[in-house]
Amino acid sequence: MQFFGGSEISPSPPAPTxxxxxxxxxxxFNRNGVCLLYREWNRPLHTLNAQQDHKLIAERGNLGVPQLxxxxxxxxxxxxxxxxxxxxxxxxxxxxILVTHPRTxxxxxxxxxxxxxxxxxxxxxxxxxxxxxxxxxxxxxTLDQYVRSIA
Amino acid sequence: xxxxxxxxxxxxxxxxLLTEMVSTYCNRFYANKPELAARRIEAIGYQVxxxxxxxYTMERPRFNDHLEAIKFICKDFWSELFKKQIDNLKxxxxxxxxxxxxxxxxxxxxSIDPSLENGDSQDPSAMAESKAAQAxxxxxxxxxxxxxxxxxxxxxxxAVSADISNLPACSFVVRIKA
Numbered sequence: 553m554q555f556f557g558g559s560e561i562s563p564s565p566p567a568p569t570x571x572x573x574x575x576x577x578x579x580x581f582n583r584n585g586v587c588l589l590y591r592e593w594n595r596p597l598h599t600l601n602a603q604q605d606h607k608l609i610a611e612r613g614n615l616g617v618p619q620l621x622x623x624x625x626x627x628x629x630x631x632x633x634x635x636x637x638x639x640x641x642x643x644x645x646x647x648x649i650l651v652t653h654p655r656t657x658x659x660x661x662x663x664x665x666x667x668x669x670x671x672x673x674x675x676x677x678x679x680x681x682x683x684x685x686x687x688x689x690x691x692x693x694t695l696d697q698y699v700r701s702i703a
Numbered sequence: 704x705x706x707x708x709x710x711x712x713x714x715x716x717x718x719x720l721l722t723e724m725v726s727t728y729c730n731r732f733y734a735n736k737p738e739l740a741a742r743r744i745e746a747i748g749y750q751v752x753x754x755x756x757x758x759y760t761m762e763r764p765r766f767n768d769h770l771e772a773i774k775f776i777c778k779d780f781w782s783e784l785f786k787k788q789i790d791n792l793k794x795x796x797x798x799x800x801x802x803x804x805x806x807x808x809x810x811x812x813x814s815i816d817p818s819l820e821n822g823d824s825q826d827p828s829a830m831a832e833s834k835a836a837q838a839x840x841x842x843x844x845x846x847x848x849x850x851x852x853x854x855x856x857x858x859x860x861x862a863v864s865a866d867i868s869n870l871p872a873c874s875f876v877v878r879i880k881a
Binding site: 672673676677678679688689690691 | 715718719722725726812813814815835838839842
């Protein structure tokens with residue numbers, strides 16, 4: 553029996569589009585709307601408490617939920633004066649939301665890379681219980697490093 | 704010349720299977736009896752190591768001494784299993800060998816939850832660490848068994864234990880029975 557596999561993380565990370573301190577926050581929700589992860593690097597305003605904040609973002613994520621199977625999710629980002637929100641939903645119901653500086657480019661590849669990190673360091677971690685908040689040091693450190701490198 | 708590209712197995716499948724095996728033995732078959740679970744998992748590893756060593760030494764001549772056999776484990780055998788070699792080999796020249804892998808593949812995704820779910824405030828960090836360390840060490844009985852099975856098949860009875868004081872590096876200590 554031959555053990556066979558690809559490289560550690562694939563695809564390889566996309567090249568950075570802008571430099572500087574652009575990324576503000578990231579949210580990861582699961583199918584039931586449980587917030588698995590919230591990371592903040594640069595948040596100018598704190599108006600809501602944590603629960604209200606998560607509920608607001610989760611509902612915003614529901615904008616893109618497909619009505620029928622086969623219908624793709626058409627919503628992937630919107631931009632305001634002060635921030636840009638990029639969104640990705642996987643077939644397994646995991647929603648990844650990235651809030652960045654308004655002039656950031658298309659982040660779809662970055663969201664896919666973050667999802668790959670999630671699969672590798674969270675789903676494949678034997679000590680992780682699905683549905684519980686993510687506390688994996690490895691995942692959080694790698695995520696921090698990656699986000700700082702793209703923004 | 705053998706054709707290497709034949710039937711292959713996805714690495715994710717193997718990783719998931721091993722995770723489930725450890726979890727099943729620890730939480731279902733031998734819940735609350737970690738020593739028994741460890742023995743069963745190690746025994747499975749022993750069988751696997753036995754068979755794999757048969758396969759991977761097919762075209763080689765016999766080994767001259769213990770060191771040659773250990774070097775085979777460190778280089779060819781480890782490469783077949785984990786696509787890399789053992790990073791560091793130490794010996795006391797009296798039958799004990801330490802095989803160190805600086806980034807052991809089957810531990811590379813394990814990450815310990817630094818906070819504690821429930822427990823007394825006396826020494827939370829120590830309790831959390833020992834629970835996680837115990838869960839992690841359960842995953843090492845299988846590779847220890849593989850090494851022991853492989854060496855046994857090469858005529859070298861031994862005892863193998865693992866040391867994870869330095870994650871993700873992992874050391875396997877092989878003590879050859881005189």
